[in-house]
Structures are given as C-alpha cells and as structure tokens.
Amino acid sequence: xxxxxxxxxxxxxxxxxxxxxxxxxxxxxxxxxxxxxxxxxxxxxxxxxxxxxxxxxxxxxxxxxxxxxxxxxxxxxxxxxxxxxxxxxxxxxxxxxxxxxxxxxxxxxxxxxxxxxxxxxxxxxxxxxxxxxxxxxxxxxxxxxxxxxxxxxxxxxxxxxxxxxxxxxxxxxxxxxxxxxxxxxxxxxxxxxxxxxxxxxxxxxxxxxxxxxxxxxxxxxxxxxxxxxxxxxxxxxxxxxxxxxxxxxxxxxxxxxxxxxxxxxxxxxxxxxxxxxxxxxxxxxxxxxxxxxxxxxxxxxxxxxxxxxxxxxxxxxxxxxxxxxxxxxxxxxxxxxxxxxxxxxxxxxxxxxxxxxxxxxxxxxxxxxxxxxxxxxxxxxxxxxxxxxxxxxxxxxxxxxxxxxxxxxxxxxxxxxxxxxxxxxxxxxxxxxxxxxxxxxxxxxxxxxxxxxxxxxxxxxxxxxxxxxxxxxxxxxxxxxxxxxxxxx
Numbered sequence: 001x002x003x004x005x006x007x008x009x010x011x012x013x014x015x016x017x018x019x020x021x022x023x024x025x026x027x028x029x030x031x032x033x034x035x036x037x038x039x040x041x042x043x044x045x046x047x048x049x050x051x052x053x054x055x056x057x058x059x060x061x062x063x064x065x066x067x068x069x070x071x072x073x074x075x076x077x078x079x080x081x082x083x084x085x086x087x088x089x090x091x092x093x094x095x096x097x098x099x100x101x102x103x104x105x106x107x108x109x110x111x112x113x114x115x116x117x118x119x120x121x122x123x124x125x126x127x128x129x130x131x132x133x134x135x136x137x138x139x140x141x142x143x144x145x146x147x148x149x150x151x152x153x154x155x156x157x158x159x160x161x162x163x164x165x166x167x168x169x170x171x172x173x174x175x176x177x178x179x180x181x182x183x184x185x186x187x188x189x190x191x192x193x194x195x196x197x198x199x200x201x202x203x204x205x206x207x208x209x210x211x212x213x214x215x216x217x218x219x220x221x222x223x224x225x226x227x228x229x230x231x232x233x234x235x236x237x238x239x240x241x242x243x244x245x246x247x248x249x250x251x252x253x254x255x256x257x258x259x260x261x262x263x264x265x266x267x268x269x270x271x272x273x274x275x276x277x278x279x280x281x282x283x284x285x286x287x288x289x290x291x292x293x294x295x296x297x298x299x300x301x302x303x304x305x306x307x308x309x310x311x312x313x314x315x316x317x318x319x320x321x322x323x324x325x326x327x328x329x330x331x332x333x334x335x336x337x338x339x340x341x342x343x344x345x346x347x348x349x350x351x352x353x354x355x356x357x358x359x360x361x362x363x364x365x366x367x368x369x370x371x372x373x374x375x376x377x378x379x380x381x382x383x384x385x386x387x388x389x390x391x392x393x394x395x396x397x398x399x400x401x402x403x404x405x406x407x408x409x410x411x412x413x414x415x416x417x418x419x420x421x422x423x424x425x426x427x428x429x430x431x432x433x434x435x436x437x438x439x440x441x442x443x444x445x446x447x448x449x450x451x452x453x454x455x456x457x458x459x460x461x462x463x464x465x466x467x468x469x470x471x472x473x474x475x476x477x478x479x480x481x482x483x484x485x486x487x488x489x
Contacts, residue, residue, distance in 0.1 A: 052251040057232060057242040060268045070172055071121070071152065071208045073165040079126035079202045080161040087111035087124055087221065108224040108261055114142075114217065115149070115209040124221060125163075125204035126156065129195035133227050136236060137205050138262040139171070139189040142217035148175040148210045149219055151189035156202040163204055168193055171237045172210070174303035181330060187298070187306045190264050192234030222262050228335040229259045238298065238306065238324040241266035248276070248395055250344030258293060258328065259335035267325040269343065271318045276391035277345035282325060283314045288339040292331025295341055298324045315346050349400045349468045350392030352475045358384040369447055369480060371461060376480040379441040383420075387466050387475065388430045396430030401469035404434040408462040408481055410442040423469070432466070443483030458483040 090110045113122045129135050139151040153169040156162065171189035178187065195201050207219055232255075235242060244253065244267035256265055269280070284295045297316045298306045306324070309316050327341060356363060360378040367376050377383040389400040404422045411417040417439035424432045443458035460481040467474040 052247045052249070054244070054251055054253045055255070057244070057253070057267075059232075059235070060241050060243050061239070070167065070170050071119075071150065071206075071210070073152075073154065073163070073167070073206070075121070075123075075163075077123065077125060077154075077156075077163040077204060078161040079156045079163075079204075085111075085113075085122065085124055087113040087122060090220065108222050110220055110222045112218045112220050113207070114215055114219070115207065115213045116215050118209050118211065118213045120209050120213060122207045122219075123204055124206075124223065125154075126202040127205065127223065127225075129193075129201050129203065129225060130227075131195055131198050131200070133225050134192060134194045134229050134233055135203055136190065136192040136224050136226070136234065136260055136262050138222045138236075138264075139207055139219055140185065140222070141219040142214055143185055144212075144214065144217050145175060145177055147212040147214060147217060149189070150208045150210050151191050151221075152206040152208060153191040153193060154204040154206065155193075156204065158199070158201060169234075169236070169240075171239070172304055173237075174301070174305035175211070176301070176305035176307060178306075178308035180308075187308075190236035190262065192236040194229075194234060224260045224262055226259055226335070229263075230256045230338075232256060232265070233259075233263075235266050236264050238266050238268075238300065238326070241268040241324055243267070244269050244325065244341075244343060246280075246343040246345070248345060248347070250281075250342055252340055252342040254338055254340040256327075256341075257335050257338055258291075258333040261329065261333065263328060263333070265327040267327075267341075269323050269325060271320050271323065273320045275320075275345070276350065276393055276395060277347050279315045279317045279346040281314050281342070281344040281346055282311065282316055283342045283344070284327070285340040285342075287337070291329060291333060291337070293327065293329050293333075293339055296326045298326060300324065346399075347391050347395055347397045349389050349397045349471065349473055352387060352389045352402065352466055352468055352473050354385060354387040354464065354466050354475045354477050356386040357479065358386070367457075367480065369457070369459070371478065371480075374478045374480055376459070376482050377438060377462075378482050379438060381438060382435050383438050383479070384433060384435045385422075385464055385466060386431070386433045389426045389432065389468060389473075390430055396426075396428070398426055398428045398430060400426045400430070400432075402426060402432045402434070403467050403469050404436065405465045405467075406436050406438070406462060406479070407465075408439075408441070408460050410444045410460050411439070434466075438481065441481040441483035454488055456486045458485070 090112050115122055151171045152167045155164050155168050169191040171191050173187050173189060175186045177184050282295050282297055284293050297309045299309055300306055357375040360381040365376045366373050385404050389397045391397060402424050406420040420436040422434040422436050424434045426432045441460045444460050447457050449455045462479050462481040464479050465474055465476045
C-alpha cells in the first residue's frame with residue numbers, strides 16, 4: 001500500500017508541476033478547449049444491456065458421441081427371456097457409505113455390482129416405459145482412478161423382443177476425480193430417454209468396463225422413471241448439452257426443472273477470444289440453492305475427462321474455448337419448481353474516468369483561475385470524488401475496487417496533511433464515490449481577480465487520482481484547494 005501511495009504521489013506531483021509551468025495568461029481559445037474537454041468528460045454516461053431472458057434453447061448434440069470410442073454391442077438379449085443380471089438391489093440406508101449416496105432417493109431403484117474382466121458388461125433389463133414416461137439412469141463409481149466404466153442405454157424391438165445393438169444413448173466420460181461435497185469422485189455417467197410412442201416400450205442398461213476391472217470395487221446404478229419433466233428432457237450428459245448464449249449484461253433461463261434425484265441438465269457455453277471479461281458469474285436463484293441445487297462449470301480434457309472448475313462467490317475464471325454447465329440437485333427437488341440459471345460476464349475494467357466532485361459549495365464550483373478551469377474544494381471540508389469504471393468498449397463494470405488519492409504537495413510528508421486516501425467498489429452502473437476529509441490549505445498561490453469589486457483568492461493546487469485497484473488503469477485531475485479571499489486585493 002505504501003508503494004502504491006508513493007507511485008500515486010509521484011504521478012500527482014508531476015501533474016502539479018506541469019500545471020505550475022502553464023502560463024497564467026493562457027489564450028481564451030485554450031481555456032475554451034479545456035472547458036469543453038472537462039464538460040465532455042463530466043457528461044459520460046455508461047449503460048449496459050438489460051439482462052436477457054432466454055426463451056429457447058438449441059441442442060448441441062455431438063453426432064459421434066454415441067458411436068466413437070464406445071463399446072459395440074455383441075450380446076444378443078431378448079426381454080422375453082428371464083433376466084439373468086447379477087446386480088444387487090440396494091436400499092437407501094446401505095448406500096450411506098457411497099460418496100455419491102446423497103443422489104439416491106427413496107423412490108428410485110439403485111443396484112450395485114462388480115465387473116471382473118476389462119471389457120466386460122453388466123446388464124439391467126427389461127425396464128418398461130409407458131407412453132410419455134422418461135427413463136433416467138446414473139452410474140456412480142467404481143471410485144478408483146485406475147478404473148473407467150461407461151454407461152449405455154439400449155431399446156428392445158417390441159415385436160421380436162430382441163435388443164437393438166445400436167445404443168440410443170451413451171455416457172463415456174474419462175475418469176477424472178473432482179472434489180464434491182459428497183467426496184472425491186469422477187463425474188457420474190448419465191443416460192436418458194423418453195418414450196414418445198403410443199405404446200409400452202422396453203429398455204436395457206449396460207455398464208461397460210472400458211478400462212480395468214475389479215472384484216472389490218463396486219459400481220452403483222440408479223434408475224428412475226418419471227411422467228413429469230420439462231420439454232427439454234432428456235439432456236443427461238454433456239454430450240447432449242444445450243447452447244447457452246449470454247449477453248454482456250447477463251442472460252437468464254427460467255423454464256427448466258429438476259424432476260428427479262438423478263436429473264442432470266447440461267448447457268454448453270463458448271468463450272470467444274475477443275471479449276471484455278475473464279470470468280463468468282454462474283448463479284441459481286435462492287430458492288433453488290436452498291433445495292440443494294448446484295450449477296457447476298466443467299472443462300473437457302482429452303478422453304472426455306471432465307474437470308470441475310473452482311468458483312469464488314459464483315465466479316468462474318475462463319479462458320477462450322468451450323465449457324459445460326451442469327445443473328442438478330444434492331438434496332430435494334420438485335418437478336413443479338422452475339429454477340432460474342443466470343450467466344453474467346464479470347467484465348474486465350479497461351477505463352476509469354473522474355466525472356464529478358462535491359464539497360462545501362456544491363458540485364458546480366468550477367472557477368477559471370490562471371491554471372485553467374478546475375473544481376474548487378474548500379479547506380477543512382469533505383471532498384467527494386465521483387467517477388465510473390468501464391470496459392474498453394464502454395460497458396459498465398460492477399464491483400470493481402477503486403482507490404482514490406488526493407495530494408497537496410505544499411504540505412510536507414511529516415505534516416499528516418499531504419495526502420488523503422479512500423477506497424470504494426463500483427455499483428451496478430460502474431459508478432464509484434469516495435469522500436475524503438481535507439486538511440486546511442496553505443494558500444500558497446495568490447491570484448488577483450479584478451472587477452467592479454476586486455478580490456485576491458488564496459489557494460493551493462492539489463491533485464486527485466482514481467485507480468482500479470491492482471491495475472495500471474488510472475485517471476488524474478487537478479483540484480483547487482481553496483484557503484480564503486481578501487476583499488480589494
């Protein structure tokens with residue numbers, strides 16, 4: 001902080017020396033130009049676009065997500081034959097030891113199992129869906145960095161009973177351990193489908209050991225059916241995310257719900273190279289957060305590894321590229337509750353402007369002394385410095401920290417009167433206001449003002465600097481520090 005004050009003091013001292021070097025008999029044209037510039041600066045108004053409400057989403061299905069690097073089904077299953085699964089049906093209480101156990105609910109069926117050979121599968125079938133119903137499945141574990149299991153969803157031919165070998169959905173994330181509230185785990189695999197036909201249909205779920213196997217490390221498969229869901233379902237994995245395009249002022253979506261304990265809603269966002277922000281605020285409404293809803297941002301690495309990005313006060317730092325937002329619940333949910341998801345860029349400060357002052361004699365006290373037209377602050381009074389912080393392309397920057405320094409170099413360092421400092425944060429319109437308590441003026445300059453009634457004014461030249469904290473973004477100005485006047489000179 002001392003280094004910052006010293007740098008500001010040097011800058012203001014240089015500015016004041018320049019002001020002292022100006023001729024007292026500057027031409028009227030120069031004064032007029034200076035006045036015009038000051039008026040132009042003081043009349044800057046920054047605006048930002050209203051927060052957009054997104055009314056329609058576009059799905060970003062990846063055509064190869066179910067066909068590339070996935071298991072090619074060779075088994076021949078028929079739902080008319082007896083089920084031969086070795087999966088063990090779990091109770092909610094027995095799942096308490098699982099790091100992701102909180103995702104299971106009393107109404108869902110959860111199974112556990114192991115795969116003893118790399119490339120092996122475990123099936124769960126048949127699962128019947130009535131017309132209009134939706135099926136969701138979630139695979140948690142095995143909880144080992146050496147194992148990588150995938151999840152597949154198949155449909156049976158209702159005429160023959162034979163399984164269609166082409167998966168209708170697949171989740172093939174690579175194993176990557178993130179830290180969740182429930183513990184360290186790789187992102188769960190999720191699949192889903194709706195029965196849009198007018199008759200009952202049957203499905204099969206398969207767990208595939210893509211890498212490694214274990215007789216000791218179990219996986220947990222949770223299955224849930226529902227007849228109440230939003231129109232955008234299913235979008236259970238990042239492979240079926242919806243485009244979320246947000247405006248500079250922020251955009252919100254309020255037409256979606258979480259209708260089961262394993263429901264996952266996914267959105268894809270694109271961060272362009274040409275932008276005026278480096279972070280994104282990702283926020284759910286307060287009611288949804290009280291339910292236990294989460295909005296998380298992921299980055300995809302090679303092999304479909306999904307890395308959970310850290311958040312600070314809902315802000316996520318992002319580089320140029322594609323990212324994925326996941327909304328789900330860790331606790332309760334309601335299909336009747338529509339959550340509001342808001343994405344708002346945390347704008348990057350690119351410019352700061354001092355655009356006004358206030359003191360004992362009000363905001364319009366701008367005399368034209370020999371050193372130009374500048375604001376005049378009275379001694380031993382408060383000086384309020386006002387301004388705005390914006391991006392380089394003119395958008396207001398909210399919550400930007402601003403440091404303001406006032407300097408009167410006629411006072412010595414040890415006097416305690418040489419500088420005054422203050423800090424503030426910008427509001428939603430990018431505006432800041434810092435009030436400083438000024439010392440007395442030394443009255444170092446005497447200026448005779450002739451006229452029918454003449455006076456001599458005594459004042460100091462002082463400097464003001466406003467800087468975005470921790471950056472080189474700064475604006476400086478000269479302020480007259482008034483002492484007193486003598487009638488008749």
